[in-house]
Amino acid sequence: xxxxxxxxxxxxxxxxxxxxxxxxxxxxxxxxxxxxxxxxxxxxxxxxxxxxxxxxxxxxxxxxxxxxxxxxxxxxxxxxxxxxxxxxxxxxxxxxxxxxxxxxxxxxxxxx
Amino acid sequence: xxxxxxxxxxxxxxxxxxxxxxxxxxxxxxxxxxxxxxxxxxxxxxxxxxxxxxxxxxxxxxxxxxxxxxxxxxxxxxxxxxxxxxxxxxxxxxxxxxxxxxxxxxxxxxxxxx
Numbered sequence: 001x002x003x004x005x006x007x008x009x010x011x012x013x014x015x016x017x018x019x020x021x022x023x024x025x026x027x028x029x030x031x032x033x034x035x036x037x038x039x040x041x042x043x044x045x046x047x048x049x050x051x052x053x054x055x056x057x058x059x060x061x062x063x064x065x066x067x068x069x070x071x072x073x074x075x076x077x078x079x080x081x082x083x084x085x086x087x088x089x090x091x092x093x094x095x096x097x098x099x100x101x102x103x104x105x106x107x108x109x110x111x112x
Numbered sequence: 113x114x115x116x117x118x119x120x121x122x123x124x125x126x127x128x129x130x131x132x133x134x135x136x137x138x139x140x141x142x143x144x145x146x147x148x149x150x151x152x153x154x155x156x157x158x159x160x161x162x163x164x165x166x167x168x169x170x171x172x173x174x175x176x177x178x179x180x181x182x183x184x185x186x187x188x189x190x191x192x193x194x195x196x197x198x199x200x201x202x203x204x205x206x207x208x209x210x211x212x213x214x215x216x217x218x219x220x221x222x223x224x225x226x
Contacts, residue, residue: 034214034215043203043217043220044203049214089154097168098167098168102154102155103154104153
């Protein structure tokens, strides 16, 4: 069935360093891969997304890379800041479905 | 900026009681969803709704759950007879187009079943 695995579950990074979160998906026909940031007690908010016809997308300090052959995609945050501390969820939209299937989340802590 | 709104923000109910969670999606959006998130866990899909009918539902969305769009703006999730394990944050979301457009989430309704 549809499955998205996410690693690591927790990540602590010194302020200013980079953070990388990785996800793998099960269905090779998946075509849309968003990343959501969720602060404590808040709604998930989209921070970046990528479609299957693109290998990389960047938005200021945030980038996402997609490797369709290996069926994995990664979130890269550079020059991390304390406000980057949150739980990050990857997700995938599988071919023929409307829903998003979410990964299990990564709690990112930026150490000042 | 338009946003998805949900009420109530928190509801406490006794096991076996009926609960209705309400959502007002963004006005020009066509696709509506309910997701839930048990505390500390991932966001799980419950149901999607398009053109006034359910288009997809998960195994979680059993006969105790129903959705309705009673008028042009509200989108409701009803749980007929709540169980302890229904305690979670329920997020409504809407999407303008299918095919991978951004999903906009509401602030969530926290349901506590005692």
